[in-house]
Amino acid sequence: MKNGKICFLIDDDIDDQEIFTLVLESVNPSITCITASDSIEAVQKLTTEETFNPDYIFLDLNMPRMSGKECLQEIKKIDRLKEIPVIIYSTSSEQKDMLETRALGASDYLEKQSSIVELKNRLAHYFK
Template sequence: MNRGKTCFLIDDDADDQEIFTLVLKSVNPAITCITANDGFEAVTRLMEEKTFNPDYIFLDLNMPRMDGKECLREIKKIDRLKGIPVIIYSTSSEQKDILETRALGASDYLEKQSSVMELRNRLACFFK
């Protein structure tokens, strides 16, 4: 049976979560989007739920409790998740953030788009 893919969005902004989820559904209705409100919540879930292995992780950088870079470090320590692409999803366009997160193991960097159509176009590239 062909199961739909699972996307794990880690972002503290409820509006960003809602927009991302709706746009993702419009790109591919078979993709399930699960959200966490910050890095600490995400890492706790990933460590405790051994069968939770999302196909993609989208990770915001600026969050309370545990920011995106620290969360990325923790995700990369979990053996079963090492092959899962982690895409940084942030408002920051700073080259320093892009280079630093790549060095930490992020597979891509997606700047938060100001238009829903642009976000849709970018997500369509990931989920062809």
């Protein structure tokens, strides 16, 4: 693993995972991106692997089995992760989703971008 920070991306869309990981690598190659394909897998990893403490968590909202909002609530119950920023990463531009996730403890809300350049600009905001 690289010596830099760890970003944990929780997203059921494999294409979105690949794009996010590639763009993040171009923004800051020292950051390692670890992915989970759904919320249940992510919560299991975060609760059972006590040494896994990502520096950032990016979380999709619309996922099968357990929604992003439910996942956010589970993450916030884990004491060692309380201070880790959880950024919602979703296609939803609904004000309601933004307000609800903030109320549940999300640090920020990043709408998925159709342009790789725009995603790169947004990720540079967090990782430069």
